[in-house]
Amino acid sequence: MSEMVTLTIDGRSAQAPAGTTILEAARGLNIDIPALCSNQELTPYGACRLCMVEITHGKRTRLVASCIYEVQEGLVVRTETERVNNVRRLVIELLLSRNPKHPRLLAIAERLGVDKSRFEVEVKGCILCGQCVRVCREVVGVSAIGFESRGTDRRISTPFNVAPVDCIACGSCAQVCPVDVIPFKEENGVRTIWKTNFELARCEKCGRYFAPMRQLAHFSRVTGLPLEHFTQTCVHCR
Amino acid sequence: MKKKIESPAELTRLQSELKGRIDPAQPCIAICAGTGCMAYGTQKIVDRFREEIQARGLEGQVAFRTTGCHGFCEKGPMVVIHPDRIFYQRIGIDDVPEIIEKTVLGQEVIERLLYKDPVTKQRIVHEHEVPFYGRQMRLVFGSNGLIEPTSIEDYLAIGGYSALAKAIGGMAPQAVIDAVITAKLRGRGGGGFPTGWKWDATRKAEGDPKYVICNADEGDPGAYMDRSLLEGNPHSVLEGMIIGAYAIGSSHGYIYVRNEYPLAVKNITLAIEQARDLGLVGENILGSGFSFDILINRGGGAFVCGESSALFASIEGRAGEPRAKYVHATDKGLYDKPTCLNNVETWANVPLIIDKGADWYAGIGTENSKGTKIFSLVGKINNTGLVEVPMGITLREIVYDIGGGIPKGRKFKAVQTGGPSGGCIPEAHLDSPVDFDELTKLGSMMGSGGMIVMDDRNCMVDVAKYFLAFLEGESCGKCTPCREGILQMRKILERICQGEGRMEDLDTLQWMGQAIADGSLCALGGSAPNPVLTTIRYFRDEYEAHIKDKKCPAGVCKALITFSVDPEACTGCRACARVCPTEAATGKKKEVHTIDAAKCIKCGACFEACKFDAIKIA
Numbered sequence A: 001m002s003e004m005v006t007l008t009i010d011g012r013s014a015q016a017p018a019g020t021t022i023l024e025a026a027r028g029l030n031i032d033i034p035a036l037c038s039n040q041e042l043t044p045y046g047a048c049r050l051c052m053v054e055i056t057h058g059k060r061t062r063l064v065a066s067c068i069y070e071v072q073e074g075l076v077v078r079t080e081t082e083r084v085n086n087v088r089r090l091v092i093e094l095l096l097s098r099n100p101k102h103p104r105l106l107a108i109a110e111r112l113g114v115d116k117s118r119f120e121v122e123v124k125g126c127i128l129c130g131q132c133v134r135v136c137r138e139v140v141g142v143s144a145i146g147f148e149s150r151g152t153d154r155r156i157s158t159p160f161n162v163a164p165v166d167c168i169a170c171g172s173c174a175q176v177c178p179v180d181v182i183p184f185k186e187e188n189g190v191r192t193i194w195k196t197n198f199e200l201a202r203c204e205k206c207g208r209y210f211a212p213m214r215q216l217a218h219f220s221r222v223t224g225l226p227l228e229h230f231t232q233t234c235v236h237c238r
Numbered sequence B: 001m002k003k004k005i006e007s008p009a010e011l012t013r014l015q016s017e018l019k020g021r022i023d024p025a026q027p028c029i030a031i032c033a034g035t036g037c038m039a040y041g042t043q044k045i046v047d048r049f050r051e052e053i054q055a056r057g058l059e060g061q062v063a064f065r066t067t068g069c070h071g072f073c074e075k076g077p078m079v080v081i082h083p084d085r086i087f088y089q090r091i092g093i094d095d096v097p098e099i100i101e102k103t104v105l106g107q108e109v110i111e112r113l114l115y116k117d118p119v120t121k122q123r124i125v126h127e128h129e130v131p132f133y134g135r136q137m138r139l140v141f142g143s144n145g146l147i148e149p150t151s152i153e154d155y156l157a158i159g160g161y162s163a164l165a166k167a168i169g170g171m172a173p174q175a176v177i178d179a180v181i182t183a184k185l186r187g188r189g190g191g192g193f194p195t196g197w198k199w200d201a202t203r204k205a206e207g208d209p210k211y212v213i214c215n216a217d218e219g220d221p222g223a224y225m226d227r228s229l230l231e232g233n234p235h236s237v238l239e240g241m242i243i244g245a246y247a248i249g250s251s252h253g254y255i256y257v258r259n260e261y262p263l264a265v266k267n268i269t270l271a272i273e274q275a276r277d278l279g280l281v282g283e284n285i286l287g288s289g290f291s292f293d294i295l296i297n298r299g300g301g302a303f304v305c306g307e308s309s310a311l312f313a314s315i316e317g318r319a320g321e322p323r324a325k326y327v328h329a330t331d332k333g334l335y336d337k338p339t340c341l342n343n344v345e346t347w348a349n350v351p352l353i354i355d356k357g358a359d360w361y362a363g364i365g366t367e368n369s370k371g372t373k374i375f376s377l378v379g380k381i382n383n384t385g386l387v388e389v390p391m392g393i394t395l396r397e398i399v400y401d402i403g404g405g406i407p408k409g410r411k412f413k414a415v416q417t418g419g420p421s422g423g424c425i426p427e428a429h430l431d432s433p434v435d436f437d438e439l440t441k442l443g444s445m446m447g448s449g450g451m452i453v454m455d456d457r458n459c460m461v462d463v464a465k466y467f468l469a470f471l472e473g474e475s476c477g478k479c480t481p482c483r484e485g486i487l488q489m490r491k492i493l494e495r496i497c498q499g500e501g502r503m504e505d506l507d508t509l510q511w512m513g514q515a516i517a518d519g520s521l522c523a524l525g526g527s528a529p530n531p532v533l534t535t536i537r538y539f540r541d542e543y544e545a546h547i548k549d550k551k552c553p554a555g556v557c558k559a560l561i562t563f564s565v566d567p568e569a570c571t572g573c574r575a576c577a578r579v580c581p582t583e584a585a586t587g588k589k590k591e592v593h594t595i596d597a598a599k600c601i602k603c604g605a606c607f608e609a610c611k612f613d614a615i616k617i618a
Helices: A021-027 A082-096 A103-111 A131-138 A172-176 A213-223 B008-021 B035-039 B042-055 B094-103 B152-157 B162-170 B174-181 B196-205 B225-232 B234-248 B262-277 B308-315 B344-356 B358-362 B395-402 B436-442 B460-474 B482-496 B503-519 B522-528 B530-538 B540-547 B573-581 B605-609
Strands: A002-010 A014-017 A052-057 A060-065 A077-079 A146-149 A155-156 A182-188 A190-193 A196-202 A210-211 B028-032 B061-065 B079-082 B084-086 B211-216 B251-257 B295-299 B338-344 B372-378 B385-390 B411-417 B422-426 B450-453 B563-565 B615-617
Touching: A014 A021, A021 A052, A060 A082, A082 B482, A082 B503, A131 A172, A155 B234, A196 A213, A196 B422, B008 B162, B008 B251, B028 B035, B028 B042, B028 B094, B028 B503, B035 B225, B042 B061, B042 B094, B079 B094, B084 B094, B084 B530, B152 B234, B152 B262, B162 B234, B162 B344, B174 B196, B174 B234, B174 B344, B174 B358, B196 B234, B196 B338, B211 B225, B211 B234, B211 B308, B211 B344, B225 B234, B225 B262, B225 B344, B225 B372, B234 B251, B234 B262, B234 B338, B234 B344, B251 B262, B251 B308, B262 B295, B295 B503, B308 B338, B338 B344, B344 B358, B344 B385, B372 B395, B372 B411, B385 B395, B395 B411, B411 B460, B422 B460, B422 B530, B460 B482, B460 B530, B460 B540, B482 B503, B482 B522, B482 B540, B503 B522, B503 B530, B503 B540, B530 B540, B573 B605, B605 B615
Parallel strands: A002 A077, B028 B061, B211 B251, B211 B338, B251 B295, B372 B450
Antiparallel strands: A002 A014, A052 A060, A052 A077, A146 A155, A182 A190, A190 A196, A196 A210, B028 B079, B079 B084, B372 B385, B411 B422, B411 B450, B563 B615
């Protein structure tokens, strides 16, 4: 058990184990902090900047990303100051200029009192939260996709923009995407993702297509068990 | 002399021996071979000097040194002839035989090659009497003109590595740190963080190994002092790093230098090899048991890699993107180990402090900014170049006394300090002292020392747009406020420059600026709004002219200006008609010309060509 740390969030005293982020500690108090790039299964990234909070430690007051900043003894956190809300409003307006319609962004905007973006819209869909890249590297363990270019040209891509060599078609990237912009479909025993078709394995017992062959091959490699162990029957028929 | 030096005393002996070999009365021609002068074609002049010296059999009688940048880039190619320090500027290949014949051998000064003071119209003979140099305090940069950067013997002969001998020979590591703290040295790379505290924190941090890094990722447009130090006096930077490593207890060092600086890479690489040969770098330095070695890491040119965490990522072989720094680099920096990152100029200040003492150093400058700072003085200024001045000097002294004022008698408008994300300071604040805190108060910053002077022909809206466009291109794109915010700010400025601005845009820009500064992940985004915020603060009338009157007072924004001919002033010389690329400017010889607005592309060629001030921009 880690050492417990006592801090104040929005005037309420909170205890959290050392190493906990402010975001986690605040959620433990049912304090809602909007966040788009954070995911408890993934390494904190601190890029969307929606989860900014104002902290005072000693004499110094400043804004930090609550998804990264870890709790400290005696820390005073304010989650809804004018400065904080200004950053959040700016961020959501900016994200709406890339993706003006997604319900999740619209809901955050509404909560922040932003009815529409003042900025010139250039629809790109993706908000570059990087969850797909991190889930692929950290959870799936294959790093089939990554960031390309920098600044406003930054985008998610497969290496060299061709069919991804390391992709196992697991679909985790599409699953974690908070704005649903990674196209993913299944038809006639084929799963299509990253503009690439992947063959699905068919269950010998029930006849359903249940998983991409590439993913099952990955399981076989990771576990050292023979490929047939995974490809013959689906989990329901085992 | 490849034998390793085994003790501080032995180093001192070698220094005196090398110094003794130089006859102070012997003529020495020191030619500036810095980047600026090389671009003027100095290499050919260097070759000519060598040929001439050889042809006359003067080797051994006349010394010839190709040195690093002297700083007065405006007047290159240039030579200084020692021992009298006679200063010749704007010399050409054909001047070489005459210089040797008359000045070096004949003690005669060649009038036409001397610098002419633009104010007094007097010719000035000696380098130190030239106001550009006379008003400076060249503690760090001054040695550039005295040594060949590729010669460790030259550096040793002027007392180089004495500070290292003093530190290793007689000071405990903590005493070295205390000296840097007492000297109140602050980081010259932009942040201005107290260097001694950083060293102390790294020394006290747990972890092994500890890294010492030199940040030579100088990316500001127009700034080249770090480059000139690495090119012109690499051993001074190296000596600072070795002293720092000794104080901190580090055995591993890196120099992160842009690959666009090939001469800097070459000279510092050679300097490390030379120092290693003499036992100043490597195992058991000066027989003290302390070991430290340095690797060079060449950067790929991304501006953001000057930011500490992005720099670490780049050295580690990952994309140069910053990460949130809620853990200090002094605890977890490169490879998550305690790391002390200092800028080139910061490191080069260290030997001075150790050599001459912390109290001496703390006697220079202002209350909280000590020592000197090197600035790249560029833009609309007569004396373009690198200037080193004591902290606390006023902007006016830099611009007028050292910089020689604005060319063509135009009116000063603003000086931008601190690089692309610095602020623009107007004339009303020209008497402000230049130090870390004062510049911050004015909404700008010290940054790494870029200083861009602007005159009444610079449009401040356009300037703000230019810097934002630079930063937009250099944003890594990781965090939303920086990536999208700078883009949208730039789009609003573009609209204003097109004459489509609205008064509420100014409020939006100021609001965005504050939120971007508050919300960005690293200092690039955190400081990016500065050019916009300071220009709105100090030049609001110019923004309003663009928005309300649809006019660009400086005559820059093409959508808002028209070119016309003043019939009173036009002499019908046809100069405008000859340069006009679209045949918009026309007229018969000796008759008043006209400009056809429908054909005019507002390139400004006629304005530049007219000798009679007859082209009007409104």
